[in-house]
Amino acid sequence: MDWDKLRIFHAVADAGSLTHAGDKLNLSQSAVSRQIRALEESLNSTLFHRHARGLILTEQGELLFDATSAMSKRLDAAAARIRDSEEEVFGELRVTTTFGFGTLWLAPRLPKLYEKYPDLKVDLMLEERVLDLPMREADVAIRMKEPSQADLIRKRLMTVRMQLYASREYLNQHGIPDGIDDIVKHRLICQNTSAAQVGAGALLVQTLMGHNPQSLLTVNNYFGVLQGVLHNLGIGVLPDYVTQDFPDLVHVMTETESADVPVFLAYPEELRHSQRVAAFKDFVQDEIIAHRKQLRQQGKI
Structure with a gap:
């Protein structure tokens, strides 16, 4: 299957428009349309329903878009590994955690991370939904339970009540x-x-x-x-x-509290050697050590 045609198909499916996909790919609308027709002919399937308001994927198109989406995320992961420098920490790091932990604990501490790595770009995604790390919906996750997804490196950070x-x-x-x-x-x-x-x-x-x-x-x-x-x-x-x-x-009501809630940091196995991930992991661990030290000084643990 022609990789270039798949790349163009993915852009069209993502944009829902030949024109918008062409703008993104620096191709004319007619060139994009020819590539899509050629791909449909090679597969002997219709991939899009054509409407005045845009393009809608057919069932066959949905199947192919799922495959190209997975390919795109894998390629992004490979590119991230290639871009990682052995000595420097820079570029984008996508971090996901819960809304509560992200707003009340993590975000107030990020100035220290940026002070040490001013060229780092953190995309902080706060939501309760567990994002798919192996499929590169995020690079690093901090969750209030042990991740169950395969191919992840996990580290228990602390316990919360x-x-x-x-x-x-x-x-x-x-x-x-x-x-x-x-x-x-x-x-x-x-x-x-x-x-x-x-x-x-x-x-x-x-x-x-x-x-x-x-x-x-x-x-x-x-x-x-x-x-x-x-x-x-x-x-x-x-x-x-x-x-x-x-x-x-x-x-x-100090005798009334929840059971222990474990907090885990996780990231995909393929990012094991990422300098950005390593820098973020070390930062979080250092902050947790400082957090527990201060609580001991305050007599709270």
Whole structure:
């Protein structure tokens, strides 16, 4: 099969337009159209439905687009390995993690990474969906569970627990709860039970709900929960790593917490020798060591 025709087909399928694909490939619309017709003839299949508003893939086109997408990601991975210098750290690094960890822990620490590697370009993708690392949807992932995908290098970074926190001002106004039964006198701030979250956190929320909190504020991520707590709205369920950067939060109902949640860093086997990945991994590990040291100094662990 002609690789050049496949490259043009992929661009057309991705753009949904002969014109837009031609602009991207620096080819005329007629040249792109001829290549697509030739590919269809060689496969004896129609790859696109032609509409006034653009092109839509046929079932056969979808199958071929899946294959060219996989090829494109593999080629990107090979190019990334080739571009990696043995001595320098530069270029793009796509990092994925959860919204909570990314906003509350990772992003505030990135200035240190950029200070050391000013030519690095980090694309931070925050979402609960687990991206496919072997298919190069991202280069590195930090997840709240051990990745199950094959061909990944994994490293356990730390353990997190979901605990209960409130502001000093809120506690001065509403009193300090003695135990879980006292949640009936307070407003609970937590992730919505239907929101994507780690199982241990969901179980803790369900337990608290069973004790009939006086009032409730649910949010679909931990950043929103933290904002509610900082603005004195109630007692929030938050990961314990927030205590370093928000030392004024008060840990309440200390016997009520989630089970351990392991935090893993993972990346594809094919990026084992990537200098960008190595630099990011070392940075995260150093920050975790510093994080735990500060917590020990504060008497929190």
